[in-house]
Amino acid sequence: MFDYLIVGAGFAGSVLAERLASQLNKKVLIIDKRNHIAGNAYDHYNEDGILVHRYGPHIFHTNSRDVFDYLSQFTAWRPYEHRVLASVDGQEVPMPINLDTINKLYGLALTSFQVDDFFKSVAEEVSPISTSEDVVVSKVGRELYEKFFRNYTRKQWGMDPSELDKSVTSRVPVRTNRDDRYFTDTYQAMPLHGYTAMFERMLAHPNIKIMLNTDYHEILDIIPFKEIIYSGPVDEYFDFRYGKLPYRSLEFKHETLDKPLHLPSAVVNYPNEHAYTRVTEFKYLTGQVHPKTSLVYEYPQAEGDPYYPVPRPENAEVYTKYKKLADETPGVHFVGRLATYKYYNMDQVVAQALTLFKKLENKGKPEKVLGK
Ligand code: FAD
Ligand code: UDP
Structure with missing residues (x-):
């Protein structure tokens, strides 16, 4: 019998698996329908041996010391400040403006x-x-x-x-100075050996079992567990009872060029040209030295894997209904970008997961300890 079935091995699910196993000695089964851990932050060495992010560029930045310290238990860091150019009127100029x-x-x-x-x-x-x-x-x-x-x-x-x-x-801010960094957070860094390696260390606990290539529907009636932590799309969990929540999708086109460097900066945005929005050159992010270079082009799509909740009033209204349902579902905890329908960065998802952990931890404590 597992104490927790955790659906989704991205930041939300993996942080909770790690905390519940290491701090509360809970037995955890974490599953993902994909064939890998790390969710959308997944990175891997491609066939040319270049470290790339399968689901688009992921740059870590946060103002939260708690979040940074927490993740630092599982990775060393490479200091990295992200810079972006926008191609406008035939020139490449700093973005943010x-x-x-x-x-x-x-x-x-x-x-x-x-x-x-x-x-x-x-x-x-x-x-x-x-x-x-x-x-x-x-x-x-x-x-x-x-x-x-x-x-x-x-x-x-x-x-x-x-x-x-x-x-x-x-x-995206607007600046009157010459600061050309995309982010100004206190902590800006990339996991030294990549995100997947960081997740491997988070999940390397004897109380944690990992099951990949598995949709949770496949095992619900087979594997016994006490509670669920769910980080998939919230509307899907409730069989779209109030209709589909829109999520924007992307198609990622990866390319490797036979030269050491291609772009003038880590990312070039194309507001007015091409079907893709931006191009990223991974070696800027990772600092890898390699005779070839790998890039990714992002093509926005309506259909496909859900990547972005779409922040607009009518969607917020539908989400409020799902949220009420989620709150009224005993033994199931909703966490992460898809399950709480929030356009969250990685650090915000880690913070949200740590907050849920505190709640779960306190649930088991007698009230007078809680009041301390
Ligand atoms: P996810 O990483 O999506 O994990 C959810 C997991 O649940 C998935 O692996 C999915 O396969 C699994 N799942 C879903 N349904 C089921 C099911 N039925 N059964 C089993 N498993 C299921 N954030 C930053 O801080 N900096 C960035 O630079 C940045 N860049 C980004 C670029 C792109 C293109 C995108 C899309 C996002 C970016 N983000 C960035 C945001 C970041 O990806 C998210 O904040 C973070 O990965 C969310 O973690 P999560 O665990 O909530 O969700
Ligand atoms: N945006 C834009 N032009 C740009 C960069 C961003 O119009 O050159 C807008 C766009 O709507 C985008 C949003 O600002 O979706 C947020 O940008 P960000 O780079 O944070 O997007 P993400 O990295 O989350 O895809």
């Missing part, structure tokens, strides 16, 4: 103060700011919105930024 972006794009030599004035002069007054269009036009005006955000977003999400919640484009 910063002082250099504006100067290069328009052939100017503005200072930080002047670019701040420039943004103010082109910004549109929008109130309230509720959509992904509002966020951008209220900061940098319509022209820059159209050059950098409108078409990228339409391609990525299959809908106009005006139809998406403000949280989507709010992920």
Whole structure:
């Protein structure tokens, strides 16, 4: 008899498996329908021996010391600050938009103060700011919105930024200085030997059994367990009772070139050209030295594996109904990007999983200990 059946071996499922096994001595079965652990963060050496991320570029960044310390038990790190260029008007310019972006794009030599004035002069007054269009036009005006955000977003999400919640484009800041890092978090690093190696160490506990190539439906009636931790899509768990929650998908096209380096930076975004949104060159991320180089192109799709919850009010409404159902389902705990329908980064999923662990841990404690 297992104490927990954990569905999904991504960050959400693996963090819980590790905590429950190592801290509470629980017997855990973690399963995944894919043929590997690590969920969407899975990386592997391709046939040319280059470390690549099968499901698109994963860059670790967090402001949470707790999350960073927790993961540091399972991996050493390679310091890495991510930089992205956007191909706009025939030039490759820094993204997020910063002082250099504006100067290069328009052939100017503005200072930080002047670019701040420039943004103010082109910004549109929008109130309230509720959509992904509002966020951008209220900061940098319509022209820059159209050059950098409108078409990228339409391609990525299959809908106009005006139809998406403000949280989507709010992920990308606008700067008046020359900082060209994609993230400004306190901790920015890549697992030194890759994500999969980190997951292998997390799951290497005698109380944890791993079963791959297995959908949980296949084993529900065969393997005895007490409780479920579920990190798959929440609507699927409830047989789409309130309809399908939309998840945006991607097709990843991997390519290896017979030269050591190809792109001018780790990622180049293509808001206005091509069917793909961005190209990533893995060696920038991993620091690997190799005579060849591997890239991935991301082609957004409506159908396929669910990768992105789609943040917009009508979807939030449907999710609220599923959330109520989830809360009322005893013995099943929903966690992760798909099961809680949240556009979460890896660190946010780790934090969410650690919070659920605390709840499970406290459930077993007498109340007076809880009150301490
Ligand atoms: P997942 O990793 O999706 O794991 C869920 C697992 O459940 C999957 O392996 C799935 O196969 C399994 N599963 C589902 N249904 C079943 C079933 N019925 N039976 C058995 N198994 C099932 N985050 C960052 O912090 N930085 C980044 O740079 C970054 N880049 C990203 C790029 C892309 C293209 C994508 C799609 C995401 C990116 N993310 C990034 C987000 C990151 O991938 C997620 O936050 C994280 O992987 C979510 O972990 P999870 O465990 O919730 O879900
Ligand atoms: N975005 C954009 N142009 C860009 C980069 C991002 O319009 O050059 C928008 C787009 O809607 C995207 C969102 O900002 O989905 C968030 O970007 P991020 O790079 O965080 O996306 P992710 O890495 O999660 O795919």
